[in-house]
Amino acid sequence: MLxxxxxxxxxYTGTSQGDIVGFSDRITTNLDNFCSxxxxxxxxxITAPFYQYExxxxxxxxxxIKLRNYLKSLGNYTLIPGSxxxxxxxxxxxxxxxxxxxxxxxxxxxGTNVVTAxxxxxxxxxxxxxxxxxxxxxxxxxxxxLALSASSPFLDGYATGYHSTRWKIFPQxxxxxxxxxxxxxxxxxxxxxxxxxxxxxxRHLWTSVRPNGNCRPYSLNRLELxxxxxxxxxxxxxxxxxxxxxxxWQLIDDPSLDPLEMSCLPEITRAEDLITITNANxxxxxxxxxxxELKHWEDGRKILARDWIEEIYQQVLPIAYKKGFSFxxxxxxxxxxxxxxxxxxxxxHEQGFDSRSIVMQAIQDMAQQEIELEEKINYNNVxxxxx
Numbered sequence: 147m148l149x150x151x152x153x154x155x156x157x158y159t160g161t162s163q164g165d166i167v168g169f170s171d172r173i174t175t176n177l178d179n180f181c182s183x184x185x186x187x188x189x190x191x192i193t194a195p196f197y198q199y200e201x202x203x204x205x206x207x208x209x210x211i212k213l214r215n216y217l218k219s220l221g222n223y224t225l226i227p228g229s230x231x232x233x234x235x236x237x238x239x240x241x242x243x244x245x246x247x248x249x250x251x252x253x254x255x256x257g258t259n260v261v262t263a264x265x266x267x268x269x270x271x272x273x274x275x276x277x278x279x280x281x282x283x284x285x286x287x288x289x290x291x292l293a294l295s296a297s298s299p300f301l302d303g304y305a306t307g308y309h310s311t312r313w314k315i316f317p318q319x320x321x322x323x324x325x326x327x328x329x330x331x332x333x334x335x336x337x338x339x340x341x342x343x344x345x346x347x348x349r350h351l352w353t354s355v356r357p358n359g360n361c362r363p364y365s366l367n368r369l370e371l372x373x374x375x376x377x378x379x380x381x382x383x384x385x386x387x388x389x390x391x392x393x394x395w396q397l398i399d400d401p402s403l404d405p406l407e408m409s410c411l412p413e414i415t416r417a418e419d420l421i422t423i424t425n426a427n428x429x430x431x432x433x434x435x436x437x438x439e440l441k442h443w444e445d446g447r448k449i450l451a452r453d454w455i456e457e458i459y460q461q462v463l464p465i466a467y468k469k470g471f472s473f474x475x476x477x478x479x480x481x482x483x484x485x486x487x488x489x490x491x492x493x494x495h496e497q498g499f500d501s502r503s504i505v506m507q508a509i510q511d512m513a514q515q516e517i518e519l520e521e522k523i524n525y526n527n528v529x530x531x532x533x
Contacts, residue, residue, distance in 0.1 A: 148469060149391055150270030150368075151202060152195040153383070154261040157210070157376060158188050158226040159217055164233040164505035166226055169217065170242045170489050175215055179209065184249040185261040186242040187231070189213070195270055195368075199384050199474050200526075205331075206380040207519050212512070221392065227487070227508045229263045229298035229312040229375040232501060236261070236302050251346060262312040265295065267371040267387050269394060274329035277357050279404050280369050282325045282391070283397055286405050286420055286443040288354035288373045289427040290458070293451040294386050295374040295480070296435040297487035300501045309435035309488035313428065313533040319352040325406060325417050326357070329366070335362040354428060367377060369394075373428070378487060378512050385477035389455075392462035399465075410445040416444060435486055452482055 159173075160166040168186030191213070193205040210225065226232075236258045243249055252260055271277040294311040308314045320339055326332040339345040345397045348362045354373035356393040359366035371390060377383040397403045411419045423441045430438040436452040449457075459478055466472040485493070487508075494504050 148197040148471065150195040150197055151199075151391065152268045152270075152368075153193045153202070153206065153388055154190060154266035154268070155193070155206070155209075155376075156188050156190045157213075158228070158231075159213075159223060160187070160226045160233075162222055162224050162506065162509055164226060164502050164509065166231055166233060167223065168240045168242070169220065169223070172220070173216065174211065177212065180213070181241040182507060183261075183341050184242060184246070184252045185241075185258070185424055186236050186240040187261060188263050195268065199471050200253065201387065202384060202387075203380055203519070204523055206383065207516060207523065210516055211520060214516070225512060226483075226505070227297065227378040227512050228300065228460075228505065229310070230315075231258065231261060232298070232300040232303070232505050234302040248346060255447070259315045259317055262298070262363065264312065264372065265374045265383060267374065267390060268368045269285070269371075269391060271394070272367050272479065274357075274366055276398070277366055277369060278326050278332065279401060280394055280397060281355060281357050282405050283393070283403060284355050284369060284371060285325060285353075286424050287393070287458070288371065289424070289431040289440060290451060290455050291371060291386060291390065292329040292354075292373045292375065292428065293431045293435045293438065293455065294389075294481050294486060295377050296431070296489070297375040297378065297491075299488040299492050299495075300505070303376045303501050305492065305495055305501065308433050309486070309492070310432040312375055313432040317352065318354070319350060323351070323353045325420055327406065327417070332357060333363045333521055354424075363497050375487070378508070379515060381474070381477055382481060385481065386475045388466060388471050388475035389459065389462065389478055391471070392466045392469070393458060395465050396462050397470065405443050409443055411443075435488060436482065443464055455482065
């Protein structure tokens, strides 16, 4: 048995030249199962939770194909990779719903810093205390998932100097979010934030990872990893998800993996120190992704992000083999060897290509990748039907 998995996929729409143009108001009116964001230039679709990775691949691909075909009906429009407004305009906010008061608050408070595209990975965990333990472990290791997924080195047509400009500018809210010691702690903390106004509603918890559910903070059923930039390749996304799931199975088998228990940091300040280290690690990874020098939560030792990922990969690979999803996790090695999307784009930029030409090529690659994956999925479905 595997854990259930689902995705919230945010993606930009625009022209084949890389200019981002908003259509979310039209898309949500004319297509089922798409949700608007406060700004009209990106759109979200949510996959239902499934256990098997092969089913998840279909759930990721087919909505993109459906959306792409709809955009073609509007003109020369397409889907645009990346997690920031690579070609602009980050100065203007284009509202998708001018009558939504929460959207008004977001625009007035954060501006276009929230107009990003990302992947949220949801893993089903129904036991509230296990969920809190999973939250603590993945919170301190969330920078590693950003390192694998970084894809936003450009903003307004320029290289920013960051691999994940999105995570550099995104307003994490509230400013301080603790390592919740228990479900009761999470409930008390959330109620306090709503009371004092640091959170406008229960959705207004924008941090790298959070407990989630249908009646949060009281009824919870999943862990939501929110830190990842948009991962254009669905196979790479499933690889990151497989690494996450294998790590969670390791925690389930060994509850002592809890950072509040296992860390060698001083017990009296451990919870605060872990948050300080994690925040610094997130900032370092936003800057240099896989090449960032981090501090390990276990003992504060320095370690490169790619080396830390490799350590965890080797620990959990036997679990993935045992559970039957090692095929997908193997693609982590491809990312470590070839680099993430941001590193690929910056390598081309260093060779003299401008940001627009890089994004335009990425748009074409993304479309071709979808065609190839759709053909493979259809072929495998025919084989399964005839088996």
